Amino acid sequence: MTSVATDTGAETGAGSRVGTGVGPLLRGWREQRRLSQLELALRADSSARHISFIETGRSRPSERMILHLAEHLDVPVRDRNALLLAAGYAPRYRESTLDDPRLETLREGIDQLLRGYDPYPALVVDGSYTVVGANESIGVLLTGLPEHLLTPPLNAMRITLHPEGLAPRIRNLREWRGHLLAQMERQIALSRSAVLRELYEEVAAYPLPEGTSDADDREDPEPYPYFALPLRIEHDGRVLSFVSSISTFNTPMDVTVAELAIETLLPADPDTVAYLRSLSG
Numbered sequence: 001m002t003s004v005a006t007d008t009g010a011e012t013g014a015g016s017r018v019g020t021g022v023g024p025l026l027r028g029w030r031e032q033r034r035l036s037q038l039e040l041a042l043r044a045d046s047s048a049r050h051i052s053f054i055e056t057g058r059s060r061p062s063e064r065m066i067l068h069l070a071e072h073l074d075v076p077v078r079d080r081n082a083l084l085l086a087a088g089y090a091p092r093y094r095e096s097t098l099d100d101p102r103l104e105t106l107r108e109g110i111d112q113l114l115r116g117y118d119p120y121p122a123l124v125v126d127g128s129y130t131v132v133g134a135n136e137s138i139g140v141l142l143t144g145l146p147e148h149l150l151t152p153p154l155n156a157m158r159i160t161l162h163p164e165g166l167a168p169r170i171r172n173l174r175e176w177r178g179h180l181l182a183q184m185e186r187q188i189a190l191s192r193s194a195v196l197r198e199l200y201e202e203v204a205a206y207p208l209p210e211g212t213s214d215a216d217d218r219e220d221p222e223p224y225p226y227f228a229l230p231l232r233i234e235h236d237g238r239v240l241s242f243v244s245s246i247s248t249f250n251t252p253m254d255v256t257v258a259e260l261a262i263e264t265l266l267p268a269d270p271d272t273v274a275y276l277r278s279l280s281g
Contacts, residue, residue: 119280127259
């Protein structure tokens, strides 16, 4: 099902491998992004000498400089707070709970957006793929799944790849599974999340459902020229085809908001459009 997200429960940047001071942490993020000190300096309008002094502890960076470098290193918001703390500054980004009164307007906006996608399935996940919101149409895909997968907190990756979940219904399971696991690998490399790594190891170890073809349904002629990798899933005697669209928030100032992603499963062919509309009519 899902294709998305940033991170929650992340490790403290590079600290687990290169030290806990702000200099080693920044060096760890720079090395993770495969940038030289000169390349980072050019991007940040600084000098390689200054970057070297910061990384070795010879120079204490200002709060503004830390955030400036973090921006150019694409450091997740959660870990920007960790960099500031390591340098002796207060965190810049608050971390609210989703039921915080300050996020009421956001919650209302997301709920309205999800309803607006009906009759197409849509959901909201956090950085560990926990489902924190969904519209009624998502129920079309979840019908018949075992209770242990649908007991909160729901996890979109488990629901999709578990052999008792959606996996047996996915016609192109090997292809879709490979896409999701590769996506998780990229996220782990970006955020270094211990929680996400643990989830990856769990779902990657799930056995493929009995009868899964090495070629999935590639031998079947595709009825339509799909413009993106589709999720082809059996439902009520027919095959529905979807492509996944992901939305996140630009320049978030809250860790919780930064780690949310809205996924919409858009119909990939006219037959799927017609069927979903018939259910809502």
